[in-house]
Amino acid sequence: MKTVIITGSTRGIGKGLAVNFLKQGCRVVITGRNQTQVDEVVSGFALQFGADKVTGLACDVKDQAQLQAVWDHAVATFSSVDIWINNAGMSLPRKPLEQQSTDDINNIIATNLGGVVLATSVALKGMKAQNHGQIWNMEGFGSNDATQPGMAIYGATKRAVTYLNKSLQKEVKGTAVQVNTLSPGIVVTDLLVGDYDTSSAEWQKVKKIFNILGDKVETVTPWLVNGILSTNKSGTKVAWLTGGKAFMRFMTAGFNKRDLFSELELG
Template identity: 70%
Template sequence: MKNVVITGSTRGIGYGLAVEFLKKGCKVMISGRDQSKVDLLVSHLGEQFGKDKVVGLACEVSSAPALTALWQGAAAAFGQVDIWINNAGISIDRQPLHLQPAADLQRIVDTNLTAVLLANSIVLSGMLAQGSGQIWNMEGFGSNDATQPGMAAYGATKRAVTYLNKALQKEVKGTAVQVNTLSPGIVVTDLLLSDYDLKSEQWKKARKIFNILGDKVETVTPWLVEKILATDGSGAKVAWLTGGKAFRRFLTAGFNKRDLFADLPSAS
């Protein structure tokens, strides 16, 4: 099976993807900022799936040397890297741009855009040298031109990733390296919840939409991994929440009462 590296895989969607790849017999490199947390998860997953199946290394994704070390570590452990998923990302407080601190704006650009540029550069070089490989860059709110107040910075970084994918797909044409897009839709994670004051009116309105369009990690990630492993070609897009699916969910929302946040007392 495939050898997989996932940035930002100590929690949320990244961790869910890691587990599902391991279930499929793949080897996985876990990565996050905290080496102690990485080590803990590697030990836990190694007990479940085999110590030869999972390795881990802390990585600050906005650092080119750290990303290079992550690539080299995975290549040394696995022999080669077949799939690299740029999943790591952050959000900042949802508020008008002029109220967002400069440090937060710098941080979100560093993590959601600069890090993706650096990772693609390093991984493309490695995959071209080894003769094959797939890169999957993660979409998010703003990738399809959607806009909302308070989301200018986050949406701008994700819109830039859409451009990057299209440009890189032209650059790798004629090679055995593939650049593809992963779109998980609205998934209930700490990242999603961190955007809101869970006692606010804004959250009450958002919660209604999320309960229609959203899903939990364990629902989305098995499907995403199945589609990734079935993809052979550059320019592919694996999208969980399509326009058609969203339309059907709104049509049936009155009959399908979902509460994805029932186990979160602070979200009630």
């Protein structure tokens, strides 16, 4: 029975991952910045899967002391940690760099890159001490060098995480700790939609692409969890949206009309 810590798991992909780890019999530690939201998610999961399978603690990933507290809480509750997933992240509205506020720039860098670095440091220290464990860092737009106007800061943070993973995979070589990459592809969440003005012509254009390549949380996360639980090698990448899958989606788009955003936009 594996114990899993997932940062940013009160909603979206993180919560979807938590649900599916619990369905697989794992024990899960929920985190988020708001303790009330964490408690609500933990209570719901406890009713569904058992109070002995889930716990949670509020955590801002920009604060290493809070990340350490999550690790300590998990060990105190479940004895050890087998998997740590750095899922917490944020995005910004798409606009040129010079139009972004200094606070927003600092916040996204501190969260998407700094938070991953700090959390990975905590997990590495703990996993080396217990002599086992996997760290999974989340890819996003920019990880593979893709670029778009208005995505300079977000993409730069994700490209940096790719470098971080490759470097750490060399650092953990010869140890019992693994560093791996999780690539969910385009997943329909409020974070994704929040980047756009949904009344704009740009949104109508990009929504067509998202409806071809995107998927819902409940579609992607079971597959990702299965991939994580079947991995036993550092340097592994579990990717949902592969090049081959994207090609087939475009080829069949004319026959497979999808609308992934209606529920979010109505809500």
